[in-house]
Amino acid sequence: MRPLPDSMPELTPAPRGWWERDADDGERQFVSTPPPTRGPPAIEVRKLSKRYRGGVLANDEISLSIPRSAVFGVLGPNGAGKTTLVRQITGELVPTAGAIRVHDIDILERPLAAKSLMGVVPQEATPYQHLKPHEHLVFFGRLHGMSRSQARGRADELMAALGLEEHAGVTAVRLSGGLKRKLLVGSALMAEPSLLVLDEPTTGLDPHSRREVWALLESLRGRGTTILITTHYMDEAEMLCDQVAVIGAGRILAMGTVEELRGLCRRRYKATFENGAGQRQTVYGSAYDEVVDELARLDIHEYTIGKTTLEDLYLELTSQTLEESQYA
Ligand SMILES: Nc1ncnc2c1ncn2[C@@H]1O[C@H](COP(=O)(O)OP(=O)(O)O)[C@@H](O)[C@H]1O
Numbered sequence: 001m002r003p004l005p006d007s008m009p010e011l012t013p014a015p016r017g018w019w020e021r022d023a024d025d026g027e028r029q030f031v032s033t034p035p036p037t038r039g040p041p042a043i044e045v046r047k048l049s050k051r052y053r054g055g056v057l058a059n060d061e062i063s064l065s066i067p068r069s070a071v072f073g074v075l076g077p078n079g080a081g082k083t084t085l086v087r088q089i090t091g092e093l094v095p096t097a098g099a100i101r102v103h104d105i106d107i108l109e110r111p112l113a114a115k116s117l118m119g120v121v122p123q124e125a126t127p128y129q130h131l132k133p134h135e136h137l138v139f140f141g142r143l144h145g146m147s148r149s150q151a152r153g154r155a156d157e158l159m160a161a162l163g164l165e166e167h168a169g170v171t172a173v174r175l176s177g178g179l180k181r182k183l184l185v186g187s188a189l190m191a192e193p194s195l196l197v198l199d200e201p202t203t204g205l206d207p208h209s210r211r212e213v214w215a216l217l218e219s220l221r222g223r224g225t226t227i228l229i230t231t232h233y234m235d236e237a238e239m240l241c242d243q244v245a246v247i248g249a250g251r252i253l254a255m256g257t258v259e260e261l262r263g264l265c266r267r268r269y270k271a272t273f274e275n276g277a278g279q280r281q282t283v284y285g286s287a288y289d290e291v292v293d294e295l296a297r298l299d300i301h302e303y304t305i306g307k308t309t310l311e312d313l314y315l316e317l318t319s320q321t322l323e324e325s326q327y328a
């Protein structure tokens with residue numbers, strides 16, 4: 001595996017803006033995005049609900065606010081409503097109720113302006129298989145209104161930053177899963193979006209490829225790009241995210257920093273051990289001594305004991321019914 005650079009090289013700024021058809025003469029013109037201002041959050045979601053035609057209420061009054069430059073994780077099991085939430089934020093899906101503002105722009109009122117701020121990597125997206133990596137990047141740059149030479153220049157830089165140069169000669173269909181994902185992330189970054197949206201970017205990848213994608217996202221941190229990522233992997237959320245919203249059955253069950261969420265877990269400590277039948281077993285307690293006493297009662301002398309993790313909270317939350325949830 002090729003190591004990733006510690007930091008991304010400086011990239012040439014792409015034009016920020018979008019193409020709009022003039023109402024009078026029908027000519028397409030480039031409208032520049034105003035430079036980001038301090039103040040309003042990157043994404044503001046208010047009481048967002050989505051009911052699909054079949055009747056499924058996939059998002060139920062979700063509200064959240066994502067500060068600029070934050071890495072925000074939406075964590076939840078399959079079917080929790082993550083993709084539904086993301087597709088409304090990216091303007092692909094019209095909400096049943098509620099409001100979404102991206103950099104203070106209402107996604108329903110001005111979808112083009114809002115979308116021009118975002119780079120999106122949808123769940124299960126695959127690159128155009130017959131394009132080579134550089135062609136793929138240039139293609140996306142051109143879609144975003146870059147000139148051919150601008151797109152080529154930035155594609156050169158991203159090829160290096162993504163570690164794709166040694167794979168320049170092969171078509172996307174022949175790339176490994178991790179490299180395909182990196183190519184898709186790179187393509188979403190071509191127009192230097194203020195906001196990068198990734199729906200389960202590492203699901204189905206092998207451990208090496210996952211780490212490559214993490215390293216890439218890590219290198220984007222602190223560069224001002226706001227990142228919204230969905231995942232059902234706790235370690236991914238713990239590793240990458242400044243803030244996390246845990247969702248289940250379309251509702252937010254808990255939200256905060258990883259530290260704050262760990263603090264919500266009523267079971268603060270846990271011990272794992274092998275029981276008489278050779279199976280791993282876990283005991284939880286709200287205090288260290290409580291766990292030690294329980295182990296003594298069970299006559300267990302070999303164990304590992306530590307603080308509970310985000311995973312323990314996640315399991316606690318997502319295995320409860322919503323009515324029972326203490327944290328909503
Ligand atoms: N196009 C659709 N039509 C009807 N129901 C859907 C559609 N897409 C998703 N759902 C349902 O909405 C719920 C949430 O799905 P989804 O947002 O894809 O969750 P996640 O991304 O967390 O796995 C699920 O019950 C799913 O079956």
Ligand SMILES: [Mg+2]
Pocket residue numbers: 082083084123199200
């Ligand atoms: Mg999904």
